[in-house]
Amino acid sequence: MLKSLCLLCCCFLLLSCTPPAANNSSQLTEIYQRNSLRVGILHGPTSYYIGVDGPTGFEYELAKSLADRLGVELTLAPSFDLEDLLEKLASGQVDFIAGGLTLTPSRLEKFRAAPAYRWINEVLVFRQGNHWPRQLADLKHPIVVMKHSSHAESLAALPDHFAVAFLEDAEVDSDELLQKVVDGSIAYTLTDSNQLAVNRRLFPQLSIAFTVNENLPVGWLLRKNQDDSLYSVLIEYFGHVYQNGDLVTLEDRYFGHIELFDYVDTLKFIQAINQNLPKYKKWFVEYAGNLDWRLLAALSYQESHWNPKARSPTGVRGLMMLTLPTAKQMGVQSRIDPEESIDGGSRYLQLLLSRIPQRIPLPDRLWFALAAYNIGWGHVEDARRLTQRDGADPDKWLEVKQRLPLLRKKSVYQHTRFGFARGDEAAMYVENIRRYYDTLVGVDERQQLESLIEQQRLKLEAELTDAIDSTAEPVVESPAEVSPPSS
Numbered sequence: 001m002l003k004s005l006c007l008l009c010c011c012f013l014l015l016s017c018t019p020p021a022a023n024n025s026s027q028l029t030e031i032y033q034r035n036s037l038r039v040g041i042l043h044g045p046t047s048y049y050i051g052v053d054g055p056t057g058f059e060y061e062l063a064k065s066l067a068d069r070l071g072v073e074l075t076l077a078p079s080f081d082l083e084d085l086l087e088k089l090a091s092g093q094v095d096f097i098a099g100g101l102t103l104t105p106s107r108l109e110k111f112r113a114a115p116a117y118r119w120i121n122e123v124l125v126f127r128q129g130n131h132w133p134r135q136l137a138d139l140k141h142p143i144v145v146m147k148h149s150s151h152a153e154s155l156a157a158l159p160d161h162f163a164v165a166f167l168e169d170a171e172v173d174s175d176e177l178l179q180k181v182v183d184g185s186i187a188y189t190l191t192d193s194n195q196l197a198v199n200r201r202l203f204p205q206l207s208i209a210f211t212v213n214e215n216l217p218v219g220w221l222l223r224k225n226q227d228d229s230l231y232s233v234l235i236e237y238f239g240h241v242y243q244n245g246d247l248v249t250l251e252d253r254y255f256g257h258i259e260l261f262d263y264v265d266t267l268k269f270i271q272a273i274n275q276n277l278p279k280y281k282k283w284f285v286e287y288a289g290n291l292d293w294r295l296l297a298a299l300s301y302q303e304s305h306w307n308p309k310a311r312s313p314t315g316v317r318g319l320m321m322l323t324l325p326t327a328k329q330m331g332v333q334s335r336i337d338p339e340e341s342i343d344g345g346s347r348y349l350q351l352l353l354s355r356i357p358q359r360i361p362l363p364d365r366l367w368f369a370l371a372a373y374n375i376g377w378g379h380v381e382d383a384r385r386l387t388q389r390d391g392a393d394p395d396k397w398l399e400v401k402q403r404l405p406l407l408r409k410k411s412v413y414q415h416t417r418f419g420f421a422r423g424d425e426a427a428m429y430v431e432n433i434r435r436y437y438d439t440l441v442g443v444d445e446r447q448q449l450e451s452l453i454e455q456q457r458l459k460l461e462a463e464l465t466d467a468i469d470s471t472a473e474p475v476v477e478s479p480a481e482v483s484p485p486s487s
Contacts, residue, residue: 028229036075037067040085042099058254059098097221102150112224114234116217121193124209141187151190197258201439204266252398257434276306283342298436308338320345360395367397374429379421401427
């Protein structure tokens with residue numbers, strides 16, 4: 001990634017910080033005239049999807065930021081099929097394609113690439129517990145990849161002495177292929193490292209056999225037969241978001257907390273979702289207030305692993321691990337009562353949120369509140385002051401979490417307002433909750449989908465039964481079976 005960021009920075013220094021004038025460029029003129037930036041974007045958890053609060057995703061936020069910078073509307077052409085988007089790009093229906101696309105030689109022959117903004121590895125994935133291939137020669141089954149994907153190109157481009165059998169599936173996407181590895185339908189697939197990191201939250205059984213390609217550039221694609229106006233804007237834009245830290249912040253928001261993967265912990269958490277969470281879910285939902293109940297549940301798991309009788313050496317207790325003063329402040333009579341603990345913990349977290357400056361946007365405000373739940377707002381403020389002292393932004397969680405560990409050092413904490421704190425533990429605490437929350441959201445959405453499918457199945461069965469009953473011949477009793485009238 002560092003290589004691409006250095007390139008972006010150099011490009012940025014060569015260009016003006018303000019967007020180029022529309023009347024000097026034909027494609028940019030069209031964008032301003034229609035007041036719309038048309039972006040072809042791939043559906044998927046690493047690029048674009050519809051979340052609880054509407055459209056979201058790493059690629060979506062990058063594209064939305066660009067449209068806002070140009071002062072035009074963002075018009076999306078979402079698709080699950082890359083070939084469909086490439087056709088739209090070639091025919092001029094979209095201005096560029098975003099979707100975490102690896103800049104392969106084949107794609108660069110046909111299209112123009114904007115500056116690379118991420119670098120990924122292509123890794124061979126198998127199911128934990130199965131035969132572990134250490135190299136291509138160890139493969140016992142074909143590798144299955146998505147048709148027309150960069151992974152298919154990579155496998156086809158292997159030298160003859162490394163050539164392997166692989167199959168292209170046109171009916172599935174990369175996420176579905178990873179699920180097929182988990183359920184045993186296929187033995188191997190090739191995927192991007194960031195895609196694997198996202199899916200491991202739900203499927204910890206996914207394991208890396210080995211890396212096939214390293215440090216592959218990722219970028220947006222444009223048409224080749226167009227002027228340089230939009231391309232120049234993209235060079236300037238990526239230089240800008242790198243220099244002001246927005247790109248790194250966005251990467252941290254979507255991928256920073258999932259880089260470290262713990263197989264055992266993730267597996268235990270998913271088991272707890274199925275076995276323990278149902279006992280307390282109704283109270284998480286009831287007392288969530290303005291919070292997402294799943295975030296509250298993730299916080300509780302980090303605190304107590306959903307053990308209502310949990311107790312720490314420092315005396316905090318219960319599902320939400322409240323201290324005695326906090327319990328008294330929140331009116332909690334019994335800290336080991338699950339309902340009282342969840343109610344008190346939720347109100348306390350919302351109280352902390354209300355104390356954080358309103359200028360700090362979500363989700364950073366939430367991460368600050370979680371850190372304060374762990375070590376207190378005073379210590380978080382000390383870390384924010386250290387961040388400001390270093391010339392960084394004290395309103396960005398990414399910057400502050402890097403300074404939290406300094407609160408352990410005497411040379412630092414003796415000059416802070418609130419003194420010593422286990423700031424490194426607080427930073428890890430927040431990142432753990434973020435991982436648990438992402439996993440819980442994924443599991444909950446899958447369960448809702450499965451429930452909806454089951455409801456539709458039962459409804460169709462009932463409708464089919466009613467239809468059969470309504471067309472059946474009525475049963476008429478024979479005269480011999482008719483009882484004579486009573487006298």
